[in-house]
């Protein structure tokens with residue numbers, strides 16, 4: 330685990346000033362990761378040890394249960410703040426997690442929630458002191474593992490298959506949409522400025 334960061338989201342340098350075939354391959358890999366994690370037969374618990382913006386939030390939402398560290402961390406789908414948009418499967422995953430209305434506000438505002446706010450709206454299931462996040466996740470795992478596997482897995486599939494099938498049937502179209510969007514000059518400029526702002530914040 331990296332201290333203070335669960336995931337900084339997608340590595341923007343993977344789709345900034347890249348060739349179309351490179352961004353295609355990057356997005357295909359992300360689809361694979363999501364489909365495998367969201368559709369996993371295993372119990373998956375995210376121990377969110379720190380910041381979890383955008384793609385990081387997606388990965389956490391793809392799990393069965395989320396424990397987040399208390400502290401000055403944030404989680405959410407902040408894509409609009411970067412001048413980009415969350416694709417339909419990010420949106421559907423968030424709707425399945427926190428409901429339609431909260432998702433609508435959250436996405437349009439590019440909202441990043443504190444751990445307490447995230448717990449209040451159900452984006453995370455539990456908050457714990459940073460040094461106990463893994464311990465809390467392990468305790469929760471014990472509960473989930475007591476449920477008969479076949480019943481838990483079939484229930485999970487009933488809840489998740491609609492989104493999995495929808496994305497699986499639209500993968501090519503979704504890759505095309507991503508690459509044609511991020512290759513636009515205006516989006517490349519926004520991404521460049523955003524990367525610059527991250528570097529400036531650091532210095």
Ligand SMILES: CCCCCCC/C=C/C(=O)SCCNC(=O)CCNC(=O)[C@H](O)C(C)(C)COP(=O)(O)OP(=O)(O)OC[C@H]1O[C@@H](n2cnc3c(N)ncnc32)[C@H](O)[C@@H]1OP(=O)(O)O
Pocket residue numbers: 333334336337338339340341342380382383384385407408411413414415416506507510511524527528530531
């Ligand atoms: C149809 C169109 C569909 C488009 C869909 C696109 C969906 C996109 C999803 C995404 O996930 S986009 C990425 C969103 N992520 C963010 O906005 C997070 C940005 N990062 C931060 O806010 C902070 O880094 C942090 C996570 C809060 C951690 O802060 P900390 O102060 O600890 O680290 P920094 O010093 O800021 O960063 C270190 C280093 O890393 C670079 N960096 C940070 N995040 C990213 C990133 N996501 N991609 C690429 N690079 C990143 C940052 O610039 C620093 O670089 P160096 O100066 O060390 O070179």
